[in-house]
Amino acid sequence: MAAMEWFTPWFSAPGYEMGRLILQRALAAVYLVAFFSAAMQFRALLGDRGLVPAAAFVRRVSFRASPSLFHWRCDDRVTGACAWAGVVLAAAVVAGAADAVPLWASMVMWALLWILYLSFVNVGQIFYSFGWESLLLEAGFLAIFLGNAETAPPVLTLWLMRWLLFRVEFGAGLIKWRGDECWRKLTCLYYHHETQPMPGPLSWYFHHLPKRLHRVEVAANHVAQLIVPFGLFCPQPVATVAAGLIIVTQLWLVLSGNFSWLNWLTIVLAFAAVDTSALTGTPSYGPTPLWFAVVVCVATTLIVVLSYWPARNLLSRTQQMNRSFNPLHLVNTYGAFGSVTRVRQEIVIEGTDEDRITPDTVWREYEFKGKPGNVHRLPRQFAPYHLRLDWQMWFAALSPAYTRGWFEPFISRLLDNDRATLRLLHTNPFPEQPPTHVRALLYRYRFTTREERRETGAWWHRTFVREFLPPVALSGERGDRRPR
Structure with missing residues (x-):
């Protein structure tokens, strides 16, 4: 003692x-x-x-x-x-x-x-x-x-x-x-x-x-x-x-x-x-x-x-960010934004309940909880809560390489109206019956100017870039995707 x-x-x-x-x-x-x-x-x-x-x-x-x-x-x-x-x-x-x-x-x-x-x-x-x-x-x-x-x-x-x-x-x-x-x-x-x-x-x-x-x-x-x-x-x-x-x-x-x-x-x-x-x-x-x-x-x-x-x-001159050197995640490296994106791109997911795709097909948009979508919707405060799917969607918009392994199953779950998956989203435009087709479009987003905000009430302005994923539908066994 x-x-x-x-x-x-x-x-x-x-x-x-x-x-x-x-x-x-x-x-x-x-x-x-x-x-x-x-x-x-x-x-x-x-x-x-x-x-x-x-x-x-x-x-x-x-x-x-x-x-x-x-x-x-x-x-x-x-x-x-x-x-x-x-x-x-x-x-x-x-x-x-x-x-x-x-x-x-x-x-x-x-x-x-x-x-x-x-x-x-x-x-x-x-x-x-x-x-x-x-x-x-x-x-x-x-x-x-x-x-x-x-x-x-x-x-x-x-x-x-x-x-x-x-x-x-x-x-x-x-x-x-x-x-x-x-x-x-x-x-x-x-x-x-x-x-x-x-x-x-x-x-x-x-x-x-x-x-x-x-x-x-x-x-x-x-x-x-x-x-x-x-x-x-x-x-x-x-x-x-x-x-x-x-x-x-x-x-x-x-x-x-x-x-x-x-x-x-x-x-x-x-x-x-x-x-x-x-x-x-x-x-x-x-x-x-x-x-x-x-x-x-x-x-x-x-x-x-x-x-x-x-x-x-x-x-090191080749410093790495956010790396663990052991499987117990003890004594790691940290860092963020070693590079900064100049242009914001967003993937917008849309679905339709029409059997055939035509130029007049009406598409309805899925809204995520945190990531930008509806240009009139003010971004919400979620931190410290972590919206994992929303974050991955941001990476996916940077490069299709970031979609490997999870994006196709995600689209399949939307086509199936999977309840667990839909709970990750803010809105489901097909509450009664699942969509027949789902597609993904890539847009460029930017904040509106003060003048645009006063005139339109929008927080964002978006411009179509290209089709990210062509319309797809379920066929055959549950969860099997095929382009259409």
């Missing part, structure tokens, strides 16, 4: 108790959103009749290559149960359950959240291929070793959280500076608010800010991502100020677009550097349990060793 009393002061950081509390509860809230997203979407995208069934994936990929609970059993009942179990467990942690149980039980709760979500990510294929999936898993893994109300926050885990936040911000800054020249010329935001994957309700207004302010935004972004992150490793109060600046810049991004939980999780991680002892005082704790200190030290050693690969990636 005397040894632990000597050990505790340099191992623990009681002044970060409030920062830890906010971090843990907010991280659990992100977990809740992620599991709820799985509960609502996994069946349609990756279920037994999903667009890219997870059951087929686990049959051809080994557990070692892609660890997941679903290697033991993968069907709609099991994946649904796991998703809702994650929702309940995450809600319990948000409500404070992890602080109301012994330390070991708290660690088990966080470990279960991590294992459950890892199971979804590792069978999620293209629909779970986003950088924020790995970011949630890495942050969730570190949270296992952050302790609870029984013990002071461990210094080592707080530093690991800061190291994660540093890689998120500095990696994103480097990929921009090394990538598209518009970042160096400070002109990327002339386009980005309009062409980003899923604009939000304020994106139209951000796009129409003066170009001089757009240049200021880019310059501020470079400061926030290339300079400020180093402040996270400085003494207080510099680290807290750096964290505050990161939080402010991330809130600006939250207002300007929909990036799932990427921005929110970055904000959450910043609280690992916030010392509130000057405002709230420093709570007192008993000695840190020896077994907990040993576990934290082992975890820290593991992260330090695994950090070699992402650190080397940061220093």
Whole structure:
């Protein structure tokens, strides 16, 4: 006991108790959103009749290559149960359950959240291929070793959280500076608010800010991502100020677009550097349990060793974005928008109930929940909720290569009026009977000018580009497609 009393002061950081509390509860809230997203979407995208069934994936990929609970059993009942179990467990942690149980039980709760979500990510294929999936898993893994109300926050885990936040911000800054020249010329935001994957309700207004302010935004972004992150490793109060600046810049991004939980999780991680002892005082704790200190030290050693690969990636001229170097998604690389799209293109899906296709055929449009479609519909705010199909549709409009494996099954499900698939959409123009034919058209979209907005009430203006998919119909066996 005397040894632990000597050990505790340099191992623990009681002044970060409030920062830890906010971090843990907010991280659990992100977990809740992620599991709820799985509960609502996994069946349609990756279920037994999903667009890219997870059951087929686990049959051809080994557990070692892609660890997941679903290697033991993968069907709609099991994946649904796991998703809702994650929702309940995450809600319990948000409500404070992890602080109301012994330390070991708290660690088990966080470990279960991590294992459950890892199971979804590792069978999620293209629909779970986003950088924020790995970011949630890495942050969730570190949270296992952050302790609870029984013990002071461990210094080592707080530093690991800061190291994660540093890689998120500095990696994103480097990929921009090394990538598209518009970042160096400070002109990327002339386009980005309009062409980003899923604009939000304020994106139209951000796009129409003066170009001089757009240049200021880019310059501020470079400061926030290339300079400020180093402040996270400085003494207080510099680290807290750096964290505050990161939080402010991330809130600006939250207002300007929909990036799932990427921005929110970055904000959450910043609280690992916030010392509130000057405002709230420093709570007192008993000695840190020896077994907990040993576990934290082992975890820290593991992260330090695994950090070699992402650190080397940061220093490389061929830096990669959003890559995991191991199947557990620990210590990954991050980054976004190394290149910025200048022109926005959207795929518009249409159907008809007519038996024969003629020049006079009436086509009715499917409306997605988040991605642009109806030019008079204001973009909605969905983040931190992740609309996985909408995001893939954005990629598909960039290149047909991004449709491989999932787009044809998606069209087949529309022709079949598949209920699970239709729940992913905002509107179904064929509520009674399925369409006889479905087609896809490619349009160029741009935000309307202020004058156009006043005259037409539209948020978007679109111009036909070409046919993306000719009219197709079901024939033969269920789900078999043939052009017509």
